[in-house]
Amino acid sequence: MDPRFSERLRAGSEPAWSRAVRHRFVQELCSGRIADADMARYLVQDHRFIDAFVTLVGAAVASADSFAARLRLGRFLGMVCSEENDYFLRAFAALGIDEATQAAAPDAAPTAGFKALMREAAATRSYAAVLAVLNVAEGLYLDWAGRAPRPLPDNFVHAEWITLHDNPFFREFVAFLREELDRVGPSEEVLARGFFERAVALELAFFDAVYAEGDS
Numbered sequence: 001m002d003p004r005f006s007e008r009l010r011a012g013s014e015p016a017w018s019r020a021v022r023h024r025f026v027q028e029l030c031s032g033r034i035a036d037a038d039m040a041r042y043l044v045q046d047h048r049f050i051d052a053f054v055t056l057v058g059a060a061v062a063s064a065d066s067f068a069a070r071l072r073l074g075r076f077l078g079m080v081c082s083e084e085n086d087y088f089l090r091a092f093a094a095l096g097i098d099e100a101t102q103a104a105a106p107d108a109a110p111t112a113g114f115k116a117l118m119r120e121a122a123a124t125r126s127y128a129a130v131l132a133v134l135n136v137a138e139g140l141y142l143d144w145a146g147r148a149p150r151p152l153p154d155n156f157v158h159a160e161w162i163t164l165h166d167n168p169f170f171r172e173f174v175a176f177l178r179e180e181l182d183r184v185g186p187s188e189e190v191l192a193r194g195f196f197e198r199a200v201a202l203e204l205a206f207f208d209a210v211y212a213e214g215d216s
């Protein structure tokens, strides 16, 4: 039997998907051994990612083909704009990163690439294209967070970044995103596959950039 559409896209994105899920950043985060400077560099870039991501979820709300999907995406959007942003503020305070330090860091190349990809997907006005990028941004994070060994690290900066991406609400949301992509993706296969593969490559590059010399 053919695997579901979302799984065919995921399998087609290998080996990049698995390299991202097993990345050094993920290993060091989940063991609590990541250097503060590396975690700080990641979070400053990721906070910029979330800004563009909110635009993308807004595009999903606008392009969804049912009221039920719009409600679900809208509830998720509320969570990202409240609890998740609150984590960043507490983590920045704990790591001693003030607003000036955040503002001084330029976008790393993968951050700029992601912003452009999310804007491009939103501009297609295609629910399938938006879902392809969302499935990567959410599904890949659930995949690594769901494998994190227990107990979680003591430091809340590490532990909460894992539980934000591995909790019942998030699992259900990722399952919903996959069902939606399975339903609307096949009729726009080339478009969906293109966005999916570019997003996986950027996730891997985003993790690599944490350790890139001379990059901020």
Ligand SMILES: Cc1ncc(C[n+]2csc(CCO)c2C)c(N)n1
Binding pocket: 046, 049, 050, 053, 080, 084, 136, 137, 138, 141, 164, 165, 203, 206
């Ligand atoms: C580069 C990058 N890719 C994906 C995510 C995952 N992510 C972004 S917003 C969001 C919603 C709820 O947590 C999730 C899972 C990330 N943080 N950074």
